[in-house]
Amino acid sequence: MCPPEHFTVEYAINPWMDTKIAVDGALALKQWASLRDTLTDLGHLVHVLDARPGLPDMVYSANGAFSVDGTVYGARFKYPQRAGEADEHRAFYAEKTDNWRFFAPEQVNEGEGDFTYLPGAYGGIVLAGYGFRTDPAAHAEAQEILGRPVISLKLVDPAFYHLDTALAVLDDRHVTYYPEAFSPASQRVLAQLFPDALLADRSDAEAFGLNLVSDGRHVILNTEATAMGHKVRAAGYLPVHVNLSELKLGGGSVKCAVAELRP
Template sequence: MTAITPPRATPAPELTTDRAATLRHYLMCPPTHFEVVYAINPWMDVDVPVDRGRAIVQWQALKAAYEAHGHRVDVVTAVPDLPDMVYAANGGVVVGGRALAARFVFPEREAEGAAYEAWFRESGARYGITSIGQAAEYDEGEGDLLLAGDVMLAGTGFRTTRAAHAEVAERLGVDVVTLELVDPRFYHLDTALTVLDGGGPGVAPTVAYLPEAFSAESQRVLRERYPDAILATLDDALVLGLNAVSDGRNVFLTDRATSLHARLRERGFVPVPIDLSELLKGGGSVKCCTLELRGTEAVA
């Protein structure tokens, strides 16, 4: 078998910016068993072959990019027969020492919630995660739950229920803002919106989003809360450009969302292009592969 060497990233020209990166702690799962053998979102096509070796190389490049920027990455062991476990963001959400593992809508992914809960229980204590449980309501983790400053933006419409939003507020002790998704291509919040920084006193976090992915009422909420948001184009959203991870300065996202790269640079962010074209075949990109372990950096 011929060994596959991860491609070398070509460094982008240095961008002068006052934005500062905050070191993060991420949990990822390698695509050891990744394949598309069922179709539960519009991106999946069982007739389109997947190159698992290439998917592994691309995943390794993302992990290496995080580490090259100083971020810590822990890895959960992939479980056989769970091909979508690579999309770690869906496995749960961690805030303030509390971890809530996901409860999936589709039976094909149901066992993933237990797998991530097991990791939280086995490894969480060393990182200060003291409250651990699995959601009682349908709740697909950071796929639909994105922390923006002091509020949790919570998607609904396809996977995570409104009842789950109330559960998240109670069990994680956060204020929740519900956002309704209306386009099945953007079935999770993290495919239609990304949080770019945490904001500050009297300053709203910076977000980027695709307006037409949301109901009219949710568009109104977003306009009022984030008047200076970056509005993405449909072309960038259709390559999952909004499925991104930001440390407040560096934004890790698909290399295909080129106009979004330009918009980010205009606002002082530094795009870090990543090729995840194989994992796109399952309906995920950078954020889908990344679960943030918030509040654990100091004890990691």
């Protein structure tokens, strides 16, 4: 995670960003700390990246890389405003060379924003989004680097510009997603792969209820996503709500703020 010490909305690169709305920096830091404390209270180890001036979106640390079994596929951001974040994430893994094998990408991709992993599904598969940020050629590149099958899914609604705004992993084998965020063909692929998926509706997705983090039992999601909280509880998980209203101003929520490490 990376604290929002320099978080502002200085530019608009997704439909949620409005440069006319001011960010409450102190509140953003307080909310971020609440998310970090929630994770540690649940028994998770949180590494903290130092925030850097000039990189206001660095708080969305999920976008900086994607790791599977100790192999790290680095990010290459679409927009120049965020390009410097990739170097900060690469430096983090370089400090831990005994545990990680880092690969710099040739293709544009935005890390866990558009990649996620299910170790218990079909022997271990990667789901990968494209359509707005990540180049589909990055999916093939990631497959060669990670040695895991990569399933390409086309995003079609600009409001859900990253995979992690439209789909979330609940445990090693199960997902939840908003079907209409995907192309008809990708909807058919998801239905075939995950016939028992927990389906979300547009109001869930617009509340960033799919931008969640799950440890297989606890599902951490923002306080606005009350309906999604009821759905995951009915599915047998324990919802844990955290208020991240300020981070939503930049187009992100719980998952965007957390890069999951898979050593």
